[in-house]
Amino acid sequence: MQQLFTKASHLIEALPYIRRFYGKTFVVKCGGAAMVDEKHIQTLMQDIALLHFCGIRMVVVHGGGPDISALCDRLNIKTQFSNGLRVTDAETMEIVQMVLMGKTNRALVTALNQLGVKAVGLSGQDAACLQVVKAGSTASDSTTNAQTESVDLGYVGEIKAIDPSFINTLLSASFLPVIAPIGVDEGGQAYNINADIAAGAIAGALQAKKLVVLSDVNGVYLDLHDPSTQISTVNCETVRTWLQEKRIVGGMIPKLQACLTALEQGVTNAHILDGKMPHSVLLEVFTDHGVGTLIT
Numbered sequence: 001m002q003q004l005f006t007k008a009s010h011l012i013e014a015l016p017y018i019r020r021f022y023g024k025t026f027v028v029k030c031g032g033a034a035m036v037d038e039k040h041i042q043t044l045m046q047d048i049a050l051l052h053f054c055g056i057r058m059v060v061v062h063g064g065g066p067d068i069s070a071l072c073d074r075l076n077i078k079t080q081f082s083n084g085l086r087v088t089d090a091e092t093m094e095i096v097q098m099v100l101m102g103k104t105n106r107a108l109v110t111a112l113n114q115l116g117v118k119a120v121g122l123s124g125q126d127a128a129c130l131q132v133v134k135a136g137s138t139a140s141d142s143t144t145n146a147q148t149e150s151v152d153l154g155y156v157g158e159i160k161a162i163d164p165s166f167i168n169t170l171l172s173a174s175f176l177p178v179i180a181p182i183g184v185d186e187g188g189q190a191y192n193i194n195a196d197i198a199a200g201a202i203a204g205a206l207q208a209k210k211l212v213v214l215s216d217v218n219g220v221y222l223d224l225h226d227p228s229t230q231i232s233t234v235n236c237e238t239v240r241t242w243l244q245e246k247r248i249v250g251g252m253i254p255k256l257q258a259c260l261t262a263l264e265q266g267v268t269n270a271h272i273l274d275g276k277m278p279h280s281v282l283l284e285v286f287t288d289h290g291v292g293t294l295i296t
Contacts, residue, residue: 014286022055024209029199031063032216032275035104040276041111047281049115057171060178061202063195064104071095082151084253088192093155096192100180108178120170123180125190127166130198132157132183132191157183157191159198162205200258204265211262213255214275219293220252233294236263259295270295
């Protein structure tokens with residue numbers, strides 16, 4: 001009986017959060033290692049389904065980096081990154097589209113539908129909702145040479161404009177959009193968009209209440225090898241300083257840039273959580289203590 005009372009107390013703890021967020025929009029970016037483990041995917045989709053049925057307007061934006069890299073390896077296509085962004089030539093762009101829309105998007109939509117959610121899969125090409133231009137070159141990630149080389153990212157898109165009308169139409173009809181980060185330019189050419197960056201821009205365009213970015217680590221650490229250096233709460237000014245001083249490296253760069261974009265466009269809070277932690281989204285949203293890093 002005590003276990004039942006404990007469960008009830010947990011539900012009561014969630015009540016003020018459910019009331020506060022009812023009818024609001026959350027954007028959740030799924031990616032990283034959690035996307036290659038079916039158990040992690042199922043747990044995450046359960047969290048998202050529960051939030052949906054609590055009356056929160058949920059939008060999922062997903063990556064698929066590990067699967068894209070795995071297929072490139074199988075086809076002997078070289079994988080290269082620059083400042084956390086995948087260098088995408090024409091051959092790699094075909095792989096990106098096949099994996100994101102043909103595999104990852106379908107898997108997430110199916111998992112949500114099996115939980116009773118009316119999920120709809122789309123990419124930024126649908127209704128031209130993610131309009132892009134070719135991204136500029138970046139400096140090489142190499143730390144072994146004092147000279148940095150300019151890297152042409154290929155078919156990597158920089159978001160020029162977002163038309164959220166199609167997404168809002170789906171949300172108004174109680175559908176749950178699951179969005180692959182593929183954009184389109186004025187000529188109809190498809191471009192790969194970093195999923196973190198896409199999620200931040202979409203959250204801003206939708207004036208979301210929260211952006212939740214799922215990572216391979218539980219938030220931001222000053223030293224990845226020292227768990228005690230985890231940052232629980234940080235403001236935008238500090239994040240900008242970290243990025244300017246190059247204290248942040250690799251895949252965490254676009255995650256923090258996405259959070260800044262969202263917050264600057266009116267999103268209330270951004271969170272970076274461990275996608276492999278069971279029910280990390282629910283713990284962050286519906287409990288008094290939360291997990292991961294909150295950016296305000």
